[in-house]
Amino acid sequence: MPELPEVEHLRRGLIEPLVGRRVVGVTLHRRDVLRCADVSKRHRSALLNGETVVALARHGKQLVIQGRERVLLVHLGMTGSLAHRRRGERLARADHVHATWRLDDGSRLVFRDPRRFGGLWGYASMEAVEAERWSSLGPDALTIRAPALRAALHRTSRPVKAALLDQGVLAGVGNIYADESLFATGIHPLRQADVVESDEATRLAGAIRRVLRRAIEGGGSTIRDYQDAGGQPGSYQRTHAVYGRAGQPCPRCCTPLVGTRVAQRQTVFCPQCQD
DNA sequence: CACCACCCCTGGACGC
DNA sequence: TGCGTCCAGGGGTGGT
Numbered sequence: 001m002p003e004l005p006e007v008e009h010l011r012r013g014l015i016e017p018l019v020g021r022r023v024v025g026v027t028l029h030r031r032d033v034l035r036c037a038d039v040s041k042r043h044r045s046a047l048l049n050g051e052t053v054v055a056l057a058r059h060g061k062q063l064v065i066q067g068r069e070r071v072l073l074v075h076l077g078m079t080g081s082l083a084h085r086r087r088g089e090r091l092a093r094a095d096h097v098h099a100t101w102r103l104d105d106g107s108r109l110v111f112r113d114p115r116r117f118g119g120l121w122g123y124a125s126m127e128a129v130e131a132e133r134w135s136s137l138g139p140d141a142l143t144i145r146a147p148a149l150r151a152a153l154h155r156t157s158r159p160v161k162a163a164l165l166d167q168g169v170l171a172g173v174g175n176i177y178a179d180e181s182l183f184a185t186g187i188h189p190l191r192q193a194d195v196v197e198s199d200e201a202t203r204l205a206g207a208i209r210r211v212l213r214r215a216i217e218g219g220g221s222t223i224r225d226y227q228d229a230g231g232q233p234g235s236y237q238r239t240h241a242v243y244g245r246a247g248q249p250c251p252r253c254c255t256p257l258v259g260t261r262v263a264q265r266q267t268v269f270c271p272q273c274q275d
Numbered sequence: 276c277a278c279c280a281c282c283c284c285t286g287g288a289c290g291c
Numbered sequence: 292t293g294c295g296t297c298c299a300g301g302g303g304t305g306g307t
């Protein structure tokens with residue numbers, strides 16, 4: 001399930017194969033996966049046909065492939081993936097492939113998303129993405145600073161985990177890294193966000209940055225589906241302290257970890273270490 | 276306005 | 292083996 005670390009690892013892995021390459025052909029296998037901001041444009045143009053890729057940008061969990069004239073925003077949702085394959089290299093699975101780009105070196109980029117919670121959005125420019133899309137997102141979680149997090153948490157009485165999952169509060173944290181960051185800071189996921197103390201918010205901001213940075217270095221977390229641009233799984237799932245470990249001993253104090261539900265999400269915490 | 280439940284979707288796990 | 296049921300969750304939406 002791609003959260004910020006998986007999307008950032010993907011972005012870094014796509015720079016070398018994509019930047020400087022020209023898109024010489026696109027196939028949209030499933031039209032409803034492309035949700036164009038500008039519906040008057042034909043889909044080939046929205047999908048960067050004929051464009052040279054100049055950069056890859058990310059905010060939170062959203063990736064943007066920047067062409068010279070247009071840009072394409074990619075959201076992976078739960079099961080989305082972007083795979084780059086050199087000429088002749090095959091995909092592990094070809095079902096649920098919704099879009100394919102052919103590049104001028106004979107390689108191709110493939111968007112696959114079995115559950116279709118993800119999608120593709122065409123925009124005229126980075127400025128349009130920032131104005132129409134990223135303006136409703138909170139600050140990027142990879143660089144979140146304590147004062148900004150403290151202020152955001154202070155504005156809401158929701159459970160702190162619900163606030164962390166809200167992309168308008170903080171962009172990029174999903175279910176895995178919310179639980180891991182709260183455990184690292186000793187904060188109970190159901191604690192009201194506005195009663196998180198200043199020093200706790202400071203430590204939480206640091207934990208979020210550290211957890212995300214280490215997850216990126218580990219190539220992200222692969223629970224079931226996630227693969228990077230080259231088809232490799234991540235390794236950070238081996239480092240998870242609490243996510244997916246309900247009933248197992250807390251790695252710090254050996255108390256059995258407790259599973260519950262917060263904001264419709266499976267949530268695991270240590271009843272001894274987190275309050 | 277703030278918050279929350281529901282819904283979209285598919286594949287894998289599990290029970291019988 | 293096969294079938295039915297449940298569950299995973301990011302994010303939009305509509306209800307409270």
